[in-house]
Amino acid sequence: MFCFQCEQTAKGEGCTKIGVCGKQPDTAALQDLLIYAVKGLSKVAVAAGKAGISDPQVHKFTCEAIFSTLTNVDFDPDRFVAMIRECVRLRDDLKATVEAAGTQVGSDGPVGFVPGADRAAMVSQGEKVGIPSVEELDPDIRSLRELLVYGIKGLAAYTDHARILGQEDEAVYRFVNEAMAATLDNTLGVNDLVGLALKCGEVNLRAMELLDAGNTGTYGHPVPTAVPLGHKKGKALLVSGHDLKDLEMILQQTEGKGIYVYTHGEMLPTHGYPGLKKYGHFYGHYGTAWQNQAKEFAAFPGAIVMTTNCIQKPKESYQDNIFTTGLVGWPGVQHIADKNFAPAIDKALALPGFESDEPGKSVMVGFGRNAVLGVAGQVIEAVKNKAIRHFFLVGGCDGAKPGRDYYTRLVEQIPKDCVILTLACGKFRFFDKELGDIGGIPRLLDIGQCNDAYSAIKIAAALADAFGCGVNDLPLSMILSWYEQKACVILLSLLHLGIKNIRLGPSLPAFISPNVLDVLVKNFNIMPISTPEQDLKAILG
Numbered sequence: 128m129f130c131f132q133c134e135q136t137a138k139g140e141g142c143t144k145i146g147v148c149g150k151q152p153d154t155a156a157l158q159d160l161l162i163y164a165v166k167g168l169s170k171v172a173v174a175a176g177k178a179g180i181s182d183p184q185v186h187k188f189t190c191e192a193i194f195s196t197l198t199n200v201d202f203d204p205d206r207f208v209a210m211i212r213e214c215v216r217l218r219d220d221l222k223a224t225v226e227a228a229g230t231q232v233g234s235d236g237p238v239g240f241v242p243g244a245d246r247a248a249m250v251s252q253g254e255k256v257g258i259p260s261v262e263e264l265d266p267d268i269r270s271l272r273e274l275l276v277y278g279i280k281g282l283a284a285y286t287d288h289a290r291i292l293g294q295e296d297e298a299v300y301r302f303v304n305e306a307m308a309a310t311l312d313n314t315l316g317v318n319d320l321v322g323l324a325l326k327c328g329e330v331n332l333r334a335m336e337l338l339d340a341g342n343t344g345t346y347g348h349p350v351p352t353a354v355p356l357g358h359k360k361g362k363a364l365l366v367s368g369h370d371l372k373d374l375e376m377i378l379q380q381t382e383g384k385g386i387y388v389y390t391h392g393e394m395l396p397t398h399g400y401p402g403l404k405k406y407g408h409f410y411g412h413y414g415t416a417w418q419n420q421a422k423e424f425a426a427f428p429g430a431i432v433m434t435t436n437c438i439q440k441p442k443e444s445y446q447d448n449i450f451t452t453g454l455v456g457w458p459g460v461q462h463i464a465d466k467n468f469a470p471a472i473d474k475a476l477a478l479p480g481f482e483s484d485e486p487g488k489s490v491m492v493g494f495g496r497n498a499v500l501g502v503a504g505q506v507i508e509a510v511k512n513k514a515i516r517h518f519f520l521v522g523g524c525d526g527a528k529p530g531r532d533y534y535t536r537l538v539e540q541i542p543k544d545c546v547i548l549t550l551a552c553g554k555f556r557f558f559d560k561e562l563g564d565i566g567g568i569p570r571l572l573d574i575g576q577c578n579d580a581y582s583a584i585k586i587a588a589a590l591a592d593a594f595g596c597g598v599n600d601l602p603l604s605m606i607l608s609w610y611e612q613k614a615c616v617i618l619l620s621l622l623h624l625g626i627k628n629i630r631l632g633p634s635l636p637a638f639i640s641p642n643v644l645d646v647l648v649k650n651f652n653i654m655p656i657s658t659p660e661q662d663l664k665a666i667l668g
């Protein structure tokens with residue numbers, strides 16, 4: 128196997144024997160084969176698009192398949208076997224329709240590929256279509272093709288989240304297909320691929336906009352809300368991942384059953400949504416970011432549901448208490464495909480739950496664009512009269528590397544006249560710190576999940592408008608952490624917007640070649656994090 132799509136890749140170079148994430152070589156090969164098959168399906172879909180043919184089933188499947196290969200989503204080889212077969216079935220059906228309409232699509236490579244008869248045969252096929260080595264392909268082309276594929280993985284994930292809430296745009300699907308097909312095109316050079324990567328960032332803005340419309344349209348705009356980090360005496364069910372609809376269904380299905388529902392990881396911001404916070408048994412937040420789940424889940428006295436990334440190998444102690452739904456999968460873990468969460472609810476009722484009330488500390492969530500822009504006048508005034516000196520956007524994906532304490536130390540050292548905006552699971556490095564306020568404006572504002580980067584961009588654009596300047600001229604610095612491919616595509620969105628001077632950590636992606644890095648540095652002055660002291664000095668002078 129060879130995989131280097133995430134930040135924790137072995138030795139900062141690539142996972143070759145087994146994934147640091149726990150991905151087994153057979154699953155890695157099947158994921159590679161699925162991506163290969165999706166490229167074939169995409170090529171046919173591009174031809175279909177030109178002939179005016181569009182297939183919603185193909186759109187849905189394409190994004191689901193690509194999202195399944197994102198880090199920490201699906202580790203179950205059998206589900207990949209089924210998806211590869213489904214991909215080829217959809218491809219052949221669409222091909223027949225397109226050819227009947229008079230367009231020939233040929234059968235080169237993934238367009239004509241026939242999956243092996245069984246899992247083992249598909250694994251050997253997958254081993255031959257993974258990422259080529261630098262000896263086989265120009266390192267910059269390889270780097271940019273992979274950057275594009277990882278960007279599309281993030282884009283496909285957000286597109287899928289949005290579709291679940293009824294928000295779709297044909298143009299997004301069209302781009303996913305075009306970009307996947309473009310990775311097969313040997314005529315495309317460095318400039319073309321850089322252009323496609325930035326275009327991926329642009330299209331992702333639309334995907335995040337759709338998701339924002341889905342979330343806020345269904346559950347209302349988040350409002351500032353205090354979330355207890357403690358617990359209530361009673362049965363308990365923990366919901367992790369990003370999917371608000373799954374959470375809503377769980378809240379509905381647990382109503383009146385004497386179970387308190389808690390959030391984990393990226394679900395924390397959901398407490399701010401009026402359509403979700405209205406449930407009396409939706410109590411608080413438990414635990415921190417995904418990489419601590421083995422310890423935290425083992426200590427949780429109830430059932431756990433993973434709605435999306437990031438799942439890790441469950442420990443034996445809680446293997447029977449954890450459930451997956453949607454695209455998440457782990458071999459041997461009970462999967463709830465039909466959204467009837469009864470098995471998880473029954474498990475929560477069978478487990479002891481918490482023995483006593485313990486309110487604990489609380490944290491504030493709900494500072495999406497609507498809440499922040501609602502007090503824009505106050506914020507602008509505070510900047511003008513110098514009560515607020517600078518804004519820091521400190522967020523992104525968390526991970527296990529020791530160097531990630533940079534973000535904690537940074538936030539601790541940011542001067543008291545500065546406001547910190549945060550989003551995604553990187554916030555767990557500092558989310559429960561009491562940072563006070565500036566004239567009533569909290570110094571730590573949780574904008575939401577990673578996809579709420581859309582909200583952060585809207586806030587930045589509104590501030591730039593108010594001050595009559597560009598986003599790069601605002602007293603705003605972005606200090607981001609990355610781990611998986613949702614972070615990759617958000618970074619591409621920021622670059623598409625021309626945002627400069629982003630600091631990125633804890634390390635730079637292994638898939639970025641020196642020349643590609645050079646392009647990013649020259650055009651965007653993107654830089655690695657150094658130390659909190661040095662970075663703050665460079666930013667604030």
Ligand code: SF4
Nearest residue numbers: 130133136142146148
């Ligand atoms: Fe390694 Fe990350 Fe790939 Fe897992 S997703 S195999 S940790 S590079």
Ligand code: SF3
Nearest residue numbers: 436437524551552577
């Ligand atoms: Fe975290 Fe996986 Fe990325 Fe949505 S939950 S940010 S890492």
